[in-house]
Amino acid sequence: MQYERVILELLERVARLEDEVATLKESASLSNESFDGEGVSPESRFADEPRMITNGRDTTKYMLDGKHYGKGRLVLAVVQKYVTEHPGITAEELMSKFDKSLQGSLGVIRTLNNAMMSYAEYERRFFAADGETIRTTSDVCVVCSQWGIFNIKRFITRAKQLGIDVTVIE
Numbered sequence: 598m599q600y601e602r603v604i605l606e607l608l609e610r611v612a613r614l615e616d617e618v619a620t621l622k623e624s625a626s627l628s629n630e631s632f633d634g635e636g637v638s639p640e641s642r643f644a645d646e647p648r649m650i651t652n653g654r655d656t657t658k659y660m661l662d663g664k665h666y667g668k669g670r671l672v673l674a675v676v677q678k679y680v681t682e683h684p685g686i687t688a689e690e691l692m693s694k695f696d697k698s699l700q701g702s703l704g705v706i707r708t709l710n711n712a713m714m715s716y717a718e719y720e721r722r723f724f725a726a727d728g729e730t731i732r733t734t735s736d737v738c739v740v741c742s743q744w745g746i747f748n749i750k751r752f753i754t755r756a757k758q759l760g761i762d763v764t765v766i767e
Contacts, residue, residue, distance in 0.1 A: 655746040659753070660764040668744035671763065673724050675756045676706065676740050680731055688736035694759065699751045700741050708736040 659671045666674055676695060680686060686694075688708050697704035703722055709730060712719040719725060723739035731738040744752070753763050 657746075658766050660766050661761070665766065668749045669724070669742040671749075672705065672744055672752055673729060673740045673742075675752070675761050675763065676731060678761060679759060680733065686733050688733045688738050691731070691733055691738060695752075695755060699755055700743070700748050703741045703743055705741055705752065706731070706738050707741075709739050710736070712739050 655668075658665050658667060660666070661671060661674050661678070664674070676691070679694065680691065688706075692704070692706045695705040699705050707715070707723065709725065712723050712725070716722055719739070722741060722743055724730070724742050725739045729740070731740060753765075756763050
């Protein structure tokens with residue numbers, strides 16, 4: 598049983614790394630595009646992109662309901678807001694609203710039991726502390742805390758589709 602858990606965790610790491618490599622390749626091809634002189638500079642073309650500080654770490658902040666958040670906390674706040682606005686929602690319904698493809702291998706939301714069974718150190722990958730878990734009508738759920746510059750864009754697009762306005766701030 599212990600070996601199976603380790604193997605599954607390693608397979609998930611490999612899948613995440615493969616996703617990151619594909620994303621980096623896509624990013625590299627974008628940065629090598631030529632600009633055709635129609636008055637569009639590289640800076641203005643990517644003005645909606647998150648800013649980066651010198652060490653390469655994305656420090657973009659986001660605003661929801663007047664509060665500022667980093668990427669992971671923003672996702673938690675959006676899911677909490679959605680559940681508050683839909684009090685009768687089940688875990689299955691919630692997970693379908695924020696499907697796995699938005700985040701990657703970990704998914705946006707898992708039931709607490711599933712996260713505990715799947716990951717030995719689930720507290721590092723999911724918001725599982727008091728006040729961070731999500732109570733649905735069917736299960737207690739946890740929200741993934743692993744968000745980066747590329748998967749956060751998909752999540753924000755989905756949040757806006759669900760009527761939750763998120764603003765990118767500097």
